[in-house]
Amino acid sequence: MDDHLRQLTRIENFEGQFAVDDFIESVSAPLLATAREQPHEFDPKPFIQSFEATIDQLVGLRDGVEEHIVRLEDDERRSSIQHSDRMNDLSAVFNDVHGMFEHLEARISEVGNTAIQIGEQLETVDKQRIRAIEARELIEYYLEFASQRVDRLEDLRMAGPDDQLKAAIIARRINAIAKDVSAEGSEKTKRAIERYCEVLENGFLENFEEAMHHGDLRGMEASARILHEFNGGQSCVQRYLNQREFFLDSVDLSPPEDAITPEAGEWPSPPPPCDPILDDLFQRLEHQLEPEWRNIAAIFPNAGEVMQIFVQRAFTFSIQNYMVKLLNRAEAVSGLAFLRFLASSHARAVASVKAIRRFDDRVVRPSIKGSAEQDGEGASLNGGLKPAAAKDTASATLSACVDRCMEDLFAPYIENGRYLNRERQALSDVFARILKPFVEYQAERRQVIKSRNALMRKLKDAAGATVEDPHITLPEENGWVRKSTVVRMLLVHAEAMGRCAEMATSQELPKYVEAIYKLLIEQVNVNYIDAGLDAALEDLEMADSKIEPNLKELSVVRSANRAALLEQKHFKQAIMPILSRMSVGTREIIMAQRATLSELEEKANKVMNKAIDAIVAWLLLSLAKQKKKDFQPRDQDLDLMSLATPACNQCIEYLRKVQDSASDFLDPQNGEAFFTEVGVTFHSLLLDHFKKFTISATGALVLSKDIAKYQEVVDRCKIPSLSERFEMLRELGNVFLVKPEILRSLLSEGYLAKIERRSLVPFLKMREDWSSARIDQLLRGYATDAELAATDDKKVTAADKLRLGAKTVANATRAFTKG
Numbered sequence: 001m002d003d004h005l006r007q008l009t010r011i012e013n014f015e016g017q018f019a020v021d022d023f024i025e026s027v028s029a030p031l032l033a034t035a036r037e038q039p040h041e042f043d044p045k046p047f048i049q050s051f052e053a054t055i056d057q058l059v060g061l062r063d064g065v066e067e068h069i070v071r072l073e074d075d076e077r078r079s080s081i082q083h084s085d086r087m088n089d090l091s092a093v094f095n096d097v098h099g100m101f102e103h104l105e106a107r108i109s110e111v112g113n114t115a116i117q118i119g120e121q122l123e124t125v126d127k128q129r130i131r132a133i134e135a136r137e138l139i140e141y142y143l144e145f146a147s148q149r150v151d152r153l154e155d156l157r158m159a160g161p162d163d164q165l166k167a168a169i170i171a172r173r174i175n176a177i178a179k180d181v182s183a184e185g186s187e188k189t190k191r192a193i194e195r196y197c198e199v200l201e202n203g204f205l206e207n208f209e210e211a212m213h214h215g216d217l218r219g220m221e222a223s224a225r226i227l228h229e230f231n232g233g234q235s236c237v238q239r240y241l242n243q244r245e246f247f248l249d250s251v252d253l254s255p256p257e258d259a260i261t262p263e264a265g266e267w268p269s270p271p272p273p274c275d276p277i278l279d280d281l282f283q284r285l286e287h288q289l290e291p292e293w294r295n296i297a298a299i300f301p302n303a304g305e306v307m308q309i310f311v312q313r314a315f316t317f318s319i320q321n322y323m324v325k326l327l328n329r330a331e332a333v334s335g336l337a338f339l340r341f342l343a344s345s346h347a348r349a350v351a352s353v354k355a356i357r358r359f360d361d362r363v364v365r366p367s368i369k370g371s372a373e374q375d376g377e378g379a380s381l382n383g384g385l386k387p388a389a390a391k392d393t394a395s396a397t398l399s400a401c402v403d404r405c406m407e408d409l410f411a412p413y414i415e416n417g418r419y420l421n422r423e424r425q426a427l428s429d430v431f432a433r434i435l436k437p438f439v440e441y442q443a444e445r446r447q448v449i450k451s452r453n454a455l456m457r458k459l460k461d462a463a464g465a466t467v468e469d470p471h472i473t474l475p476e477e478n479g480w481v482r483k484s485t486v487v488r489m490l491l492v493h494a495e496a497m498g499r500c501a502e503m504a505t506s507q508e509l510p511k512y513v514e515a516i517y518k519l520l521i522e523q524v525n526v527n528y529i530d531a532g533l534d535a536a537l538e539d540l541e542m543a544d545s546k547i548e549p550n551l552k553e554l555s556v557v558r559s560a561n562r563a564a565l566l567e568q569k570h571f572k573q574a575i576m577p578i579l580s581r582m583s584v585g586t587r588e589i590i591m592a593q594r595a596t597l598s599e600l601e602e603k604a605n606k607v608m609n610k611a612i613d614a615i616v617a618w619l620l621l622s623l624a625k626q627k628k629k630d631f632q633p634r635d636q637d638l639d640l641m642s643l644a645t646p647a648c649n650q651c652i653e654y655l656r657k658v659q660d661s662a663s664d665f666l667d668p669q670n671g672e673a674f675f676t677e678v679g680v681t682f683h684s685l686l687l688d689h690f691k692k693f694t695i696s697a698t699g700a701l702v703l704s705k706d707i708a709k710y711q712e713v714v715d716r717c718k719i720p721s722l723s724e725r726f727e728m729l730r731e732l733g734n735v736f737l738v739k740p741e742i743l744r745s746l747l748s749e750g751y752l753a754k755i756e757r758r759s760l761v762p763f764l765k766m767r768e769d770w771s772s773a774r775i776d777q778l779l780r781g782y783a784t785d786a787e788l789a790a791t792d793d794k795k796v797t798a799a800d801k802l803r804l805g806a807k808t809v810a811n812a813t814r815a816f817t818k819g
Contacts, residue, residue: 172230172231271340490574493519608674672719727751
């Protein structure tokens with residue numbers, strides 16, 4: 001093997017990345033170069049020898065590698081056994097050390113517990129020692145007072161702030177001891193101690209006032225802290241607040257003479273805004289919060305409590321005193337003025353309370369919390385002063401305090417239903433003033449009706465007696481139901497609802513809303529609209545049947561319909577927003593609103609039905625004036641055949657008036673329903689009417705003219721159902737116009753073909769030529785002999801017609817629809 005192959009088969013060449021193709025190419029490279037240099041044919045033997053030698057070398061190399069792997073595995077196995085033995089030894093050593101540490105920790109815990117017990121005992125002994133020392137000192141001071149010697153205490157009082165604080169605490173404790181001592185001569189000592197405490201307090205107060213006069217916050221803080229430890233510090237708090245500009249400026253503050261004008265208590269003048277002076281008080285209070293808090297926090301150790309006293313005093317003395325005077329003056333004007341100023345004051349107070357609560361959350365609470373977390377030594381006989389706000393132990397927050405102030409401010413006007421009673425009374429008074437012309441007119445109207453009834457009885461009893469016919473002196477328009485009046489009452493109610501939402505709590509709001517809404521229903525619906533509808537019903541019932549009805553009563557129906565729409569809109573805009581904030585009571589109010597509208601519709605239906613009865617009665621009376629010869633004119637009457645009969649003209653003229661009244665007094669939907677009932681009933685009356693008269697050939701022309709007039713006036717309304725009915729009536733009139741030979745064909749066409757034959761025979765028999773033209777023979781096959789032989793000889797009087805018309809109207813579908 002040459003050196004080239006030895007270099008290729010070294011173990012280092014097979015480490016890392018190894019490519020077989022590159023290895024074979026490297027082995028063959030010298031042989032290929034030699035083969036290219038020799039010109040003779042290719043000889044494979046050198047290649048075979050070279051590759052065989054390479055394979056032998058690779059086999060030997062493989063055997064060497066395998067032997068090396070076996071040696072390494074043996075070494076690794078021996079090392080693993082040694083490592084395992086070493087780890088077992090270390091684990092045993094670690095367990096021994098861990099046991100020693102646990103034992104040591106237990107011993108340390110025992111020693112620590114013993115040390116804690118010793119410390120607690122030492123602390124208890126130290127406290128007892130301190131109390132004994134303090135008790136001994138207090139006894140010494142008490143004995144000094146008994147012997148009228150106060151030099152030592154006076155020395156403390158005249159020293160620095162720390163000693164003054166100590167003197168104050170000693171005096172307070174001695175005073176407490178003196179109250180419990182009942183030995184001989186103790187009263188004299190007690191009085192001496194009390195006099196000294198008074199002198200001590202007055203001295204500190206003088207120091208506080210002097211420091212306040214010079215603006216010395218540090219001196220004020222020292223005196224305030226001493227007085228706080230001495231007796232709670234209420235005296236210096238009062239001295240401080242008495243000198244605040246806010247309270248000095250609001251002493252004996254009263255509303256001016258023109259603060260409340262008469263217009264403020266009258267409707268429809270708008271509600272006045274909050275009183276300017278009261279608004280200024282609230283604004284000044286809000287603006288004073290931050291500067292006052294800075295001063296109070298720097299002066300008083302219980303800054304939170306003092307701030308609450310400041311706000312409480314502002315509400316109780318300044319704001320409440322002025323508001324009482326303001327409301328008393330408003331009440332002297334009217335109940336409405338009182339409620340308006342009460343509501344505006346409440347709204348302004350709520351805004352101020354919210355501002356104070358925000359200030360509490362933003363400034364006061366964080367300041368108190370931060371001061372409480374600071375470390376400081378407590379004031380004691382041997383201690384010093386603590387930081388300013390660290391001793392604030394106020395249990396209630398400023399927010400809770402201002403909420404109580406707000407409640408106390410308005411409680412005299414709200415509690416025990418006082419506000420609701422005032423609101424109902426004021427609302428009733430305003431409604432009464434609005435409805436006064438209407439109520440007076442209706443009262444006079446009822447009195448006139450009563451007088452007329454008495455007059456009629458008197459005329460019956462004494463024929464020929466002369467009496468004066470009573471009449472209404474007030475303007476007729478006072479008795480009308482007006483949309484503008486309903487709007488005014490709804491606006492008054494909306495204002496009252498706004499006040500209730502402002503004044504009532506969430507628990508009381510359902511009761512307030514229900515009470516005020518029921519009052520609205522009583523005044524608007526019962527006392528106004530229902531009264532107007534009742535008056536219209538009475539007028540229709542008492543109307544003289546011989547006088548043409550003017551249907552002015554329908555205007556009340558229009559007003560009632562508009563009032564219903566206004567009430568629905570008012571309920572949606574003024575009441576539903578309040579109901580959406582209520583969790584209870586909404587169902588009862590909504591049911592009351594629906595019942596109110598239902599009752600209103602029912603009463604309006606009665607008026608419309610009564611008006612239809614009056615119309616039908618007049619139409620019957622007009623048709624009763626039809627003469628038997630109207631449809632059998634003589635030759636000299638031929639010139640009048642182009643005109644309708646007088647009875648027809650009277651009906652047509654009145655129907656036009658009915659249409660105009662329905663158009664003027666009713667909305668389109670109700671007007672259409674109303675005239676549909678009139679038209680259907682009149683159509684039935686005409687059918688019965690035509691069966692009463694014998695109609696000649698020339699009279700048929702008159703009849704067709706009448707029917708054309710009826711059809712013309714009905715078509716003005718553009719109601720398809722009525723137009724179809726009167727088109728059928730026109731075709732029915734044609735049976736009197738055509739020759740007998742054409743009748744059979746005519747009856748088989750148009751609307752007549754849809755009518756039962758036995759219903760048409762009575763009309764055919766009214767032809768003058770029924771017998772002479774032997775029409776019954778011509779109609780054989782169209783109608784049975786029994787139908788043709790039937791007669792309709794029953795006489796129908798005018799009274800029967802009226803009853804028939806009334807029955808027809810009563811059976812008709814009359815509905816007062818919502819516009």
